Amino acid sequence: MNLPSATLLAQSVLSGVFIGALYGLLGLGLSLCWGMLRQINLAHFALAFLGAYLTYQLSTVGGLDPLATLLVVVPAFFAFGVLMQWLFARFAITPFNSLLVTFGITVIIESAIQAVWTADPRMLDSAYGHVKFKVGALYVPLPELLTLVLASLLAIAAWAALRYTDLGKAMRAAAEDAPTAAAFGVNERRLGFLLSGASAAFAGIAGLCLALSFTLAPSQIYSWVGVVFAAVMIGGLGNPLGPLVAGIVIGVSESLTMALTAPAWAPLVSFSLLIVVLLVRAEKI
Template sequence: MTLPSATLVAQSALSGLFIGGLYGLMGLGLGLSWGLLHVINLAHFALAFLAAYLCYQLASVGGMDPFATLALIVPLCFAFGVALQWLLSRFDLSPLNSLLATFGLTAIVEAGIQGVWTADFRKLETPYAALHWQVGTLYVPAAELVTLAAAVGLSFAVYAAMRFTDLGRALRALAEDAPIASAFGIDARRHALVLSGVCGALAGIAGVCLALSFTLTPSQMYAWIGVVFATVMLGGLGSPLGPLAAGIVIGVSEALTSAFVSPSWAPIVSFTLLIALLLARPGRA
């Protein structure tokens, strides 16, 4: 067996870093919803894909710059998140039941996407897709770099908001002990609506990043569920920085497995890491 070249290893690691950033970005909203609201929101993936299709539509047909579509998509996704939390709160669902309910919603959104855009492949053609920089022997694609920057920026922004703002402190208090937090005057319902809206907005941003780098087809949303769930569990439920770190660890590990061994071994990595973590720290997830 010959060892891969340094360029191959470095380029693969870079690729893993970028995909890991996207795992982290997808997992950020999911993890916050799961950890702080106790809602395992599978519709997060559907919302991200809906946002990706909206970006495709606005940019391809409407002629907007893909990044400008965020001005419309983010508020829409925020509203979707608020509406979803309002709906779920009417039923007082357990986390497991929220998983089932949002799975149903995911199927409905998928059918809606298919009804509007058909099941065929849709590719957002933008100048950003071909834009890249060469650093030595390595190639750095612009769209993926933007995704990674968004993931890092948003993760730290959410971390700062959770740590240094009254809203963040209130949300953490509610997650810790809702009755006591309420006794101190925190409006649990209003805060949950805001947080769910933020998670929706994060899904919207992830969706735009998806549209920049990936060809879209409605059923593709299911391909992300396993690895993003592993990312969230590995990173810690409700943690703002955990999913980013876990996503990068998984992405780079998968990429290096592909470079050194075989791409067919790569999917095993994320779940092996997850199982190892659960064995080492059973209370983590």
Template sequence: MAMPSFTLLTQAIVSGLFTGAIYGLLGLGLSLSWGLLRQINLAHFGLAFASAYLTYALNEHGVDSLFALLIMPPVFFVIGAAIQWVMARFKVSPFNSLLVTFGLTIILEALLQWIWTADYRRLETPYGDMKLRVGGIYFPLPEMITLGISVAMAAAVWLVFRRSDIGKPIRAAAEDAPIAVAFGINEKALALGLAGLNAALASIAGVCIALTYTLAPSQIFTWVGVVFAVVMLGGLGRPWGPLIAGCAIGVVEALTMAIAAPAWAPLVSFSLLLVMLLTRPGRA
């Protein structure tokens, strides 16, 4: 088997970073939900794809796809807070949250298929064919936008949690909710806000998915495995963890496809996850 050229390997690394950025952006909200709210929120993927399809629909009606980055987060913030209110109202346990949100994802998939059918959809934008060339390496504009947004969101969440007045009570409530409530922290309001934030992050990831990938309702579940691996590798409730783990997995997947074969790429994330769980079982 001949080794690929240096240019091809470099391009693979760049492409892997771009792919890892969307992994990290999707994993950020899931990590916060799992680590701080103690909810395994599979509806996160359904919300992301709902946002992607709404971005596609807005573009079809003449609205610039990047403008969706201003429209989607507030709308999905409300949706996420509403879902959290229902979960809290019925005292859904962490395990049951997995089942409930899985059912919600199935409903969202059916709605997307009902409205847009099962056919593949591609968002046509002026940015799609824009590329920056440095030497023999290409940097597509949509992927560069996704990487920039992923870094910005991870940094913003880190700053809010570590440097703001609201971050301390969120971390305190996640660590020991009864004690936090005893000290006057409104744990229910914080949970609603955090759930809204997670849904807003899902909507931003959905816009980035629409900019970069072909859409089909059935693709919702193709992201679940690798993003779960990203969340576990990056650590629960850690803003930078999913982005770093996502980029690492993306690069290794891309190099695997370049050196070996594309069929080997899906094995990468789960192999890394198994190694981490076997060597450092308490890390997550």
């Protein structure tokens, strides 16, 4: 067996960082909803793909720059997130039932995507997709770099907001002990709307990244669920930086597994890491 070249290894690490950033971005809203609203929101993945398809549509038919589509997608998704939270609050959905309800929403969104865009694969041919930078022997594609930058900025911004702003502190308080927080004047209901809206908006932004880097098909919604759940759980629920860090660890591990052994082993990585984390530090999740 030939040993892999240094370039191959380095490029694999870089690919792993990029894909890991996308895991982190997809996991950001999921983690916040799960950790702070106690909702296991499977529809987050469907929303991300809906965002990707809207980016595709607005860019290819509407002629908008893909980044400019965020001006439409983010507010629309925020509103959708608020609506979802209102429904969840109105019907007092429990955490377990949220899994079932959001799975149903996922199926509905998948069917809607298929009805509008058909099951035929779609690919966004944007100017960004053709740009890449060469650093030594390594290639850095612009769409992946954008994903890394967006994922990092959003994760850091969310972390800083939760840690340093009054609003963030109120959210954390409400998540930790809602009755006591309410006694101090924290409006849990409104904060829930804000958090759910922000999480859905994050899904929309992840959709942009999906559209820039991947061929889209409605059925692919489900192919991200396992690994992103692993990133969220390893990263810690409600921790904005956790999914990004865990996603990058998983991404790099997967990439190196594919570079050094059979690529078929790669899917085992995320779940093996999850099992290890559950065994070693289950109390932190």
